Amino acid sequence: xxxxxxxxxxxxxxxxxxxxxxxxxxxxxxxVIAKNQWFILENNRPLLAHKGLKTFPVxxxxxxGGYHNQNILDKITKAIEAxx
Numbered sequence: 001x002x003x004x005x006x007x008x009x010x011x012x013x014x015x016x017x018x019x020x021x022x023x024x025x026x027x028x029x030x031x032v033i034a035k036n037q038w039f040i041l042e043n044n045r046p047l048l049a050h051k052g053l054k055t056f057p058v059x060x061x062x063x064x065g066g067y068h069n070q071n072i073l074d075k076i077t078k079a080i081e082a083x084x
Contacts, residue, residue, distance in 0.1 A: 001019070001020040002017060002018065002019045002020070003017075003018050003083055004016065004017055004018070005018055005076070005079040005080065005083060006079070007072070007075040007076060007079055008075075009071075009072055009075065014034070014072075016032055016033065016034055016076065016079075017032075017033040017034075018030055018031070018032055018033075018080060018083070019031040019033065021040070023046070024046065025046060025047075025050065026044065026046055026047040026050070027042055027043065027044055027046060027047065028042070028043050028045055028046060029041070029042050029063075030042075030043075030080060032067075032076060037065065037067070038065060039062055039064060039065025039066070039067045040062065040063045040064035040065055041060055041061070041062060041063070041076070041077070041080070042060070042061055042062075042063045043058050043059060043060045043061075043077075044058060044059050045058045058077075058081065060073070060077045
């Protein structure tokens with residue numbers, strides 16, 4: 001499954017393509033694709049839902065790729081959570 005998101009950074013709109021790679025029992029894996037690079041994001045949302053911890057924040061981490069700007073990563077994860 002693929003879907004697109006748009007985030008705003010430094011007064012610019014950045015369009016990203018999100019590809020769902022794995023939906024497992026305890027984690028979800030997404031590939032974030034920009035024009036010239038990609039990276040893999042992983043979260044623990046299914047584990048929290050399985051344990052009934054709906055008020056706990058979802059933990060996101062970059063597992064592949066070298067994107068380290070935390071501000072943009074926060075915006076990307078919030079946009080993905082809004083879509084799913």
